[in-house]
Amino acid sequence: MADPVIQVRDLKWRYEGSREWVLKGIDLDIHQGEFVGIVGPNDSGKTTLAMCLNGLIPNNYPGVMEGRVIVDGMDTREHSVAEIAESVGFVFPDPESQFLSMTVEEEVVFALENRELPKEEIEERMRWALELTKIPEDYLEKPPYELSGGEKQRVAIASVLAMRPKIIILDEPTSMLDPIGKTEVIEVLTEMKRRYNATVIVIEHRLEDIAPLADKMVLVYHGTVRKVAPPREFFQGVDFLLEHDVFPPDVMVLANELRKRGLYDGPVPMTLEEAEQMVREIVGGVG
Amino acid sequence: MPTKMRRSLLGYLPVDSPIFRLHPMTRLLFLLVVSAYPMLVRMPELNVAGSVFMLALFKISKVDLRIIKNYKMAFVNLFFVIAIAYTFFGGYQPDYRVLLKLGPIKVCWENLRWALVVYIQLIFAILIMIFFLCTMRERDIVVGLRALKVPFVLAYMAGLALRSIGLSIIDFNTIREAEKARALDLAALPFTEKVKKFGMYIVPLVALAIRRSDEVSNALDSRGFKFTGLRSGARTDYILSKYEMTKLDYAVLAAMGAFLAAIIVLRLATNWLSLESSLLYKI
């Protein structure tokens, strides 16, 4: 088995001026091509962890770091964020402030111009990224204030995809979007999983849509990793999750409730369809 | 079917405006050259002619003149502000012709004349500024500066600064609403109170700007932006390559160059452009 593309070893982090350690010793391995969901309550250190994975911590934030983070062979303490960006793309929660230029076209090619790639290649990558994120041609000249939150966030993802990174990290990509925007972004993630074999790490609160996509779920609670497992296994322990302030999707909580009442013993449903199936079996099984 | 519009810094411009046929660099240089005009030319008649020229340009470029109509009152008030300033601070020579006496204050022709000259220069400069803001987009500014071989960092910062202004205006309106909800309506207060409470608006504005700049710099780094200082590190100008200099551009540039040269010569060698030649001085 190849080396994990991301290795986190006993990572501890404390922001400067704070007496509390936000990350209290994280060990984590992520392999190439995995789709990982990181969940946990607010202020548990999820965003801090994400920023450790692309070098923003420790490069842009003063503080104390212990342990190591190796991303695609690079130790984050010894490389700049720009260098790490050759392998890692990062999508931030706020669609507005990560829109760095004034039109969609400029935005998507921004990172590519930085890299001095030839013009033809830039054009080709731009078109590919826009197609994958379903952004139409006539949007190229549009400025950010003519785009909805969901559209802006898709442009952000396209801008990152155009870099063709090995690893893409998305920090709460839907938290500032309305339901339509959320759906759009989830569709893009689904498409990405199908067509672009990167390692994807998504930090999210709303699990209904991420659960079916993930290969592995990670629970971060008060600065440490409490559970790592594939989704079905992860969501089996609903009570455990609730104790750690993570609220699984309704259908999973329902399955757990039915188990407690002795009505159901099967695998946790991941989608509405599976849940429907489950109910039909339970109810249909009688009479 | 309404014409397709493109958004500029201050308003909208129809897609078929002739302005778009010019390369952004040409348009940027145009701004610089035309701005030199009111600085070099003092004669008010010529500056008025300049203002008329700008209005004609507005028309040709299909800029919506309603923008200017919005500022009508500001223009009128501006004259009074300048006239009052010159009346108070313009000094007094015994050979000044006094038009009016308001108590100890002498309203003199010479001071008013100065006010008028400056006012006309200002109007022209303002029209140029408005034209610029109505026909340029942030992207055009960055492209224009890049074409002039300004380092990318500076060009980009200029664009970002302009964009921040727009965002700050939106923020400002939201802040105003939010503060209204805290039992404070600034518009209803006397002026002195307004000033005291101004901090209510400024602090959130600055805080938001700081937070945003934090997020922006994180995003810049994450896209591989290398700050190599002012030296233009090699950077593919993909966007720049989408624009071409045409014959029209060169023609316009040539005309502007000739015009600028002519003005400079006239200014230095003759009196034609100066105040003394103006009709105002013959009254």
Added chain:
Amino acid sequence: MVEVIRVENVTYVYPDGTVGLRDASLRVEEGEFLAFIGQNGSGKTTLSKNIAGLLKPTKGDVWVFGRNTKEVPMSELATMVGYIFQNPDHQLFNQTVYDEIAYGPRNLKLPEEEVEERVREAMEIVGLDESYRDEHPFFLSKGLRQRVAIASILAMRPKVIIVDEPTTGQDFRQSIDIMDFLTMLNREHGHTIIIITHDMPIVAKYAERTVAMAGGRIILDGPTRWVFSQSEILAQANIKPPQVTRLAQRLTDLDFPPDVLSVEEMACLIEQRARGGA
């Protein structure tokens, strides 16, 4: 019951020409707990800002406690209807948490002891520990800043409180905390609460009455249970009821009602049917 809000045929047009509200009418009685739902641009924010007096109707009238919002000065309206903005950073500007929360009461020219009392009360209600009194709001986390913003409005004790997106950006426990105390304000102190939100499970759990909007119009107005059962209308307005409700709606052929609001309810219904009950 006292009528606290009356929206009468209100149309609102923004300065740039966008129509925010089209002929909207609504009546709210004291002590109600409502949710406004709908896509961005549906008019829910416009409607609530008109209710709070932050916007004045282009056509029509809004009456708050029997008084027309066009005739009441904003400083007074703010003590009747409190509006809590989504982004706390748009409101916070004082150097300490205490000053921030005291700001509203001080503007109302209340004596300092009263101000102190209200700040203490507000901080307790939102769950802000006393130790935060002298902290500078800028350096607090987003969740805490939100609480400070809420406290600063609560300190003015408005009888009607409108909260824009109370749970966005909050995690599960924080969302429950905030919604629980809004419920407490409603049940124990008699405040009328209006929340604007996309979070359907929260609506299902806390709001007795739901107003659904689309295109500037009110398309549904009634008990939450009933609103969520109107699946065609909601679908047209791009509103998705909670997952458990949608699950029940897929099982109508098995006699599941279309208005299930919670997992517990669903579990009971399944149990009934599975054990051969009615």
